[in-house]
Amino acid sequence: MQETPPAAAAGPAMAIAVSGLSKTFGTTRALIDVDLRVAWGQTLAVLGHNGAGKSTLLRVIASLARPDAGTVVVGGFDRAKDAARLRSIVGYVGHQPLLYDDLTAGENLAFYARLYGVADARARIGQVLEDVGGSAWADRRVRGLSNGMQKRLAIARALLHRPSVLLLDEPETGLDVSGLAMLDRLVRGVSDGGAAVVMTTHGMERGLALADQIVVLAEGRVALAGRSTDVTPADVRAIVTRQSEVAP
Secondary structure, eight states, rough: OOOOOOHHHHHEEEEEEEEEEEEEETTTEEEEEEEEEEEOEEEEEEEETTSSHHHHHHHHHTTTOOOEEEEETTEEEEEETOOHHHHTEEEEEEOOOOOOOTSSHHHHHHHHHHHOOTTTHHHHHHHHHHTTTOGGGTTTTTTGSSSHHHHHHHHHHHTOOOOOOEEEEEEETOOOHHHHHHHHHHHHHHHEEEEEEEESSSSSHHHHHSEEEEEETTTTTTEEEEEEEGGHHHHHHHHHHHHHHHHO
């Protein structure tokens, strides 16, 4: 499903290296001195309460937001020095699907294929649509698709250019049971192919089951980090509950 990405085959040892990352919005400190590392072929699940900084972290890694301090290196590309090349190897699924309502599912993917210079565009579009279970509605306009279908299409868009790093911000939102099974299968397939995956999720059990590493954010700081086999739902729940109780 996902062949070994070029950056993984010949790039640096770490797919993602974040050091001393801080980000402020007005008086709100969204991220505070965050450090993390993700190796090729690894999946990192980022957990935490609402407002912990999870989405901001992914946006900074994707070079969609500028940090106030710290460094972000993805696939050997420094966000501050080579943001364009960094973005070219990243697939990103955020809260917005980044799709054009008046275009069909296939036309949306064709547009992004041209944007990313996908050489085998027609075959690749067919493949990612099949991977997300969207072949039957390829010719339907996005505005007529359900929220779950749009989420599947957003995932297909993110996978279209065979990214070396896949960033998923609460990707399970809007997916039904079959969609969740599809998501789990794709995440495992991408990491098995050598790419790195970072996903934020409120589903502690899903995150622990899919990920190799876990980071729990609380008020913008790393409150817990470790291997998924060493972290329990109770560990995560204790941090989330404690922060929810003290939140204004």
